[in-house]
Amino acid sequence: MFNKQLAMKKFKYSLLLSFFALLAFTQAALGQGVLKFTEETHDFGTIEEGAISEHQFEFTNTGTEPILIKTVQASCGCTTPDWTREAILPNQKGVIKARFDSRGRPGNFFKTITVTSNASEPSKRLNIKGNVVRDPSKDAKIVLDKTVFKLGKVQKGKEMTFKIPYKNLGKMDLMLTEVSSPCNCVKRVGYINPITPNGQGILEIAYTPSKVGKITEKIMLKTNSLTTPAVEIIVESESVENLSGASPLRTNGVDF
Secondary structure (H helix, E strand, O other): OHHHHHHHHHHHHHHHHHHHHHHHHHHHHHOOOOEEEOOOEEEEEEEEOOOEEEEEEEEEEOOOOOEOEEEEEEOOOOEEEEEOOOOEOOOOEEEEEEEEEOOOOOEEEEEEEEEEEOOOOOEEEEEEEEEEEOOHHHOOOEEEOOOEEEEEEEEOOOOEEEEEEEEEOOOOOEOEEEEEOOOOOEEEOOOOOOEOOOOEEEEEEEEOOOOOEEEEEEEEEEEOOOOOOEEEEEEEEEEEOOOOOOOOOEEOOEEO
């Protein structure tokens, strides 16, 4: 009997604590600003690449205290946010602006914008989405003077570099987005700047042979072009254990 009474007292005490906790939470929420957005996701639909699209997310402070937006952070550098800087009083409106730069970003996109404030919901996520399409007549186009590079004698395990000249014969800026090879023995050197239409560039490649003998490697250059998204080059060399006392036959594909 005593145990039942004790259990009943504990149960009532637990209910009382839960009630006061809920009451405190409700009072705190009532004493804060509340962000109420008219929409939380905006669909830009179809955008022609190169366009910069903007949208305003409007909100109202439906709470009882002023709201101050602390930060607005986009999920990528392609989206630039702006927002109402002054305090938003109860029943007043504010905006979060999203500016999306579609240059060099063809295809579907879904980006988030995180709003941090002193509102009852301190972190709020907004979304923008759409599909960027490219006019084929305005595409970039990579052209190489040659696609086979003969490096002559190289040393196994020792890094060497060679250069690949290329041109952009397209109508928009050309960007090299990736350099890869099945051998995992190549990497690009330095930052590659976009090449303007009819411009020229030089890609420097670091190559480290991993075996001995006559070697033929395939290297894939990926670009932002839809018509020429990738080009393949061939690298030929003769790899030896040690080049001490001997000079390479070729450097950068040029005979000595």
